[in-house]
Amino acid sequence: MTTSPRRPATVATRAGLVSDPAFHAVVPPLYLSSTFAFPELDQRGPYDYSRSGNPTRQLLADALVQLDGGAGGEVTGSGMGAVQATVHALVQGGDLVLAPHDCYGGTWRLLEAFARQGLIRLQWADFGAADIGAVIQQSRPALVWVETPSNPLLRITDITAVAEAAHAVGATVAVDNTFLSPLLQRPLQLGADVAVYSTTKYLNGHSDVVGGAVVAASEETAEKLRWWCNTLGVTGSAFDAFLTLRGLRTLYRRMEAHCANSAALVAAIVDHPALTACHYPGLPNHPGHALAARQQSGFGAMVSLDVGSQAAARRVLDGLEIFTLAESLGGVESLICHPGLMTHAAMPPAVQAAAGITPGLLRLSVGIEDAADRVADLVAALDRV
Ligand SMILES: *Cc1c(COP(=O)(O)O)cnc(C)c1O
Numbered sequence: 300m301t302t303s304p305r306r307p308a309t310v311a312t313r314a315g316l317v318s319d320p321a322f323h324a325v326v327p328p329l330y331l332s333s334t335f336a337f338p339e340l341d342q343r344g345p346y347d348y349s350r351s352g353n354p355t356r357q358l359l360a361d362a363l364v365q366l367d368g369g370a371g372g373e374v375t376g377s378g379m380g381a382v383q384a385t386v387h388a389l390v391q392g393g394d395l396v397l398a399p400h401d402c403y404g405g406t407w408r409l410l411e412a413f414a415r416q417g418l419i420r421l422q423w424a425d426f427g428a429a430d431i432g433a434v435i436q437q438s439r440p441a442l443v444w445v446e447t448p449s450n451p452l453l454r455i456t457d458i459t460a461v462a463e464a465a466h467a468v469g470a471t472v473a474v475d476n477t478f479l480s481p482l483l484q485r486p487l488q489l490g491a492d493v494a495v496y497s498t499t500k501y502l503n504g505h506s507d508v509v510g511g512a513v514v515a516a517s518e519e520t521a522e523k524l525r526w527w528c529n530t531l532g533v534t535g536s537a538f539d540a541f542l543t544l545r546g547l548r549t550l551y552r553r554m555e556a557h558c559a560n561s562a563a564l565v566a567a568i569v570d571h572p573a574l575t576a577c578h579y580p581g582l583p584n585h586p587g588h589a590l591a592a593r594q595q596s597g598f599g600a601m602v603s604l605d606v607g608s609q610a611a612a613r614r615v616l617d618g619l620e621i622f623t624l625a626e627s628l629g630g631v632e633s634l635i636c637h638p639g640l641m642t643h644a645a646m647p648p649a650v651q652a653a654a655g656i657t658p659g660l661l662r663l664s665v666g667i668e669d670a671a672d673r674v675a676d677l678v679a680a681l682d683r684v
Contacts, residue, residue, distance in 0.1 A: 308551035315358030329541040356540040366481035371521025372514035378497025380533030381511030388523040394441035399426040401654035404643040427454040432464040446475040451638040451662040455587025462490030483597040500629030503546035557600035561665035567674040573684035576605035600665040609658040618680035628664035
């Protein structure tokens with residue numbers, strides 16, 4: 300009997316179910332053991348030591364590989380562990396890395412530190428610019444780093460176009476797909492070589508795990524990534540994988556609610572006089588709207604608002620009850636942050652300004668609470684400006 304490939308909602312919901320050979324538990328057991336017995340002196344079982352491989356973590360890795368349509372991958376202890384392992388796996392000493400100037404603050408800090416240590420050469424670029432293909436051709440990087448939608452301004456990068464330009468000069472392409480998850484965007488199907496995740500965000504979705512993952516299009520790259528994750532010691536814990544598997548079961552329905560709620564929220568506030576800008580790819584006047592509509596299967600649930608000044612941002616934050624002032628994103632609860640003073644504080648002011656991170660910018664992670672309650676909360680806070 301042949302079975303048709305399962306659709307993403309089924310893969311995510313049923314990840315690892317009924318895989319327990321001992322008792323046929325429906326929900327897979329949690330294997331906390333750090334070590335596994337050798338059957339005989341010269342024989343190895345499927346697992347020997349949990350840094351190198353763990354049955355619970357493997358179920359999560361398998362599910363993510365399937366969702367992304369990859370050849371293999373690994374689950375890491377944090378998103379930054381995944382970023383670090385990817386850079387180590389894909390560059391040789393002194394290779395050039397081309398990365399977006401408005402990438403995740405932690406990635407920015409890591410790449411800058413690697414460059415200062417002489418491990419890589421680094422070039423920042425505006426990936427929203429029309430000539431990004433020419434920049435790639437001219438600079439001939441070994442690794443092209445993509446983050447789309449970008450953080451915090453939600454600029455959209457054309458993954459297919461970047462991958463074509465990068466492959467033409469022999470470069471590898473890694474896409475940080477944290478903001479959308481494989482349910483809304485599948486970078487490997489668009490031509491990228493590696494998809495990188497902070498599973499802390501939508502994949503787990505309940506703000507109770509810090510974790511990450513890498514998924515590669517080819518078995519060869521997957522093997523390199525696994526080798527580096529094990530060697531660096533950045534593989535994830537079994538307990539975190541267990542919780543993330545549980546979160547993954549509701550990913551499909553959560554993403555539906557996140558997307559619908561953010562669209563409703565934006566519709567309710569987009570014309571509010573307190574706003575000097577509203578960044579959301581679902582708006583027809585967003586510069587990446589058409590591309591997002593083509594490349595993504597939803598506009599996501601991240602929204603950034605500019606209220607003009609840091610003082611105005613403070614008044615908005617002081618007036619909110621449902622949005623919690625906190626870093627991170629992708630959980631069921633609505634969060635708001637001030638990128639300039641919080642998530643992107645590691646960037647010097649001039650670099651922030653170049654990336655469009657203004658003092659009045661607020662980034663929202665729209666949760667799945669009641670939509671009307673959240674609209675009323677935000678409108679009341681904006682009315683204070
Ligand atoms: C959070 C985040 C990371 C880093 O992940 P951690 O789990 O915090 O280490 C990387 N990229 C993006 C886009 C993120 O949002």
